[in-house]
Amino acid sequence: MTDTAMEAGAVGTTEPLLSVEDLHVSFHRGSQTVQAVAGITFTLQQGETLGLVGESGCGKSTTGRAIIQVERATSGKIRFGDTELTALNRGDLRTLRTQVQMIFQDPISSLNPRRRVNDIVAEPLNIWKIGTKEERRESANAMLDQVGIDPYLLGGRRPREFSGGQCQRISIARALVLKPKLLVCDEIVSALDVSVQAQILNLLEDLKQEYNLTVLFIAHDLAVVKNVSDRVAVMYLGRLCEIAPSDVLYEAPAHHYTAALLASAVEPDPETARSSAALLGEPPSPINPPSGCRFRTRCPRAEPRCAEEVPEMRQIASGHQVACHFPIGN
């Protein structure tokens, strides 16, 4: 395997940069409780990109937001290096956010429309008073230059003068200017045209190499996730179904939901077998999720056991984990 995680593991002593253990996030709506994230566990090694895929409402964004502590976990542990994030007070959390940054889906609304882009990018440096004023300006300009925005020509403009793709570049510059270790990307290319999407994905790949970034890449597009990720985790209705190295997951999915997602994806090639709906209906409500395996109501392979017993995440091959009583290929 070319998996960075495993190489890191082979060295021996490397602790994961991020480890999420039995994370639960619930929201209350009147007397009802929505379990957006219902017990998920995964780790991220230094320098690795983990893709998190799933359909709307599966809890993938909530997971990302819980990691940067925008959403507070109901229970569970989130360890970043040696620090337990769920136990931090406000001040320590603020300090820690210099190392954990997030990029959001809508590039235009995530930038302050009234500020000039070079101020937007310099803001994190100003807040932490890193270097002198000149140095800050210089690093902000260098960062803008690196994401492909000419700081001298365009730095004085405001976000509305840029296209969606350029705004996403500016968001990336703002997120990276403090040289964070972990970057959470939530659907960062889903609002962009394919040609621009390719530019942003290539840029992310380059910056990842340069800054040795660890990335949690949340998206719904299977092909995009495969392109950027070392490993991929598939989520359904608040739980993880499967985690595997990208190439393995896409070639030999073990969970029936992963297989259905792959079968539904459209490919720009008339020669490929025409994709057709592999799943009927829509996911059930997270307010009242099915007992046992949450996917069982739509699963082609479901048996009585699936309703009674929650399938635990188990290892079926090196680095390949699945939460299913009857995985494909077994």
Next chain:
Amino acid sequence: MNDPTLLEVEELHVSFATSRGSVQAVQGVSLSLDQGKTLGIVGESGSGKTVLSRAIMGLLPRSSTTQTGSVRYNGTEILNAPNDVLRKLWSTHIAMVFQDPMTSLNPVQRIGNQITEPLKIHLKLSKVEAKETALSLLMQVGIPSPVERYEAYPFQLSGGMRQRVMIAIALACAPRLLMADEPTTGLDVTVQAQILDLLGQLQHDRDMAMILVTHDLGVVATRTDEIIVMYAGNVVERAPTNVLFKSMAMPYTEALLKSTPRLANPSHTRLTAIEGRPPDLLHPPAGCPFSPRCPYAQEKCHREKPPLVEAAPGHSYACWFPLTAARSEEPEEVTA
């Protein structure tokens, strides 16, 4: 070409008057569609695909747009036709499914009312007949427990369900031509597959023609007979679907395909991005609109706009140095 032509568009130009000048959103588009066939219109944001589809439908505001050329439906000219003529066509002959199912339905009317409205107005059905037809339509578009949904408001339905309702409304009066503008954008992959299957099925059952407007080459690859690729208000390539994917001639089509991440490729495959951005349609360039971003562009491309020519039966493209010719010799080395 045994089927009679249902829709014929010739040299359609659409421009918008803005405070900064006139935006030439569609610059001379011609197309034709036979009964029962599916045409895919592919392009990125700003390529003019949505404006084109709305111009065909007659939905653009008259006051701020200039539309010239010809749009003939069944032989009748409908471009710039008066509203009462268009109103007789809409729904019974041409219907549209819009992109955003969240905002295209009336939020304060029950689903049932929204489906029965065209039935009562156009087909003059009685209340009871209209309700029966509406329930059968809801069933046809795969909505579970249609009797309950009939009384529901849009906010009580998911995105996929709302898109099904939109399709039911569009199909209510059995149109001959369905215009679907990004019908699955914003929906999840499994739901997208369901909706595309549904559209294909209904189209087949009713022998209806369809125009599928999308930014996603994947959506049109297996579900259309012919594809038109648009760039900056122009048709840059037009071909039967299989031909287009097998021997695309226009560098833009190739660039679009190469920049799309593919499931078949291993992870971390470097994508071929198209650098730069589409031209400003306030001042369209003199030459080929794609020439500033084209890897094969030569001097002639910047100077003269290539016409859309039919190079092989059914396959037209607007390019001075098409890829098929370049491939047989040395790419990038071709001279005029």
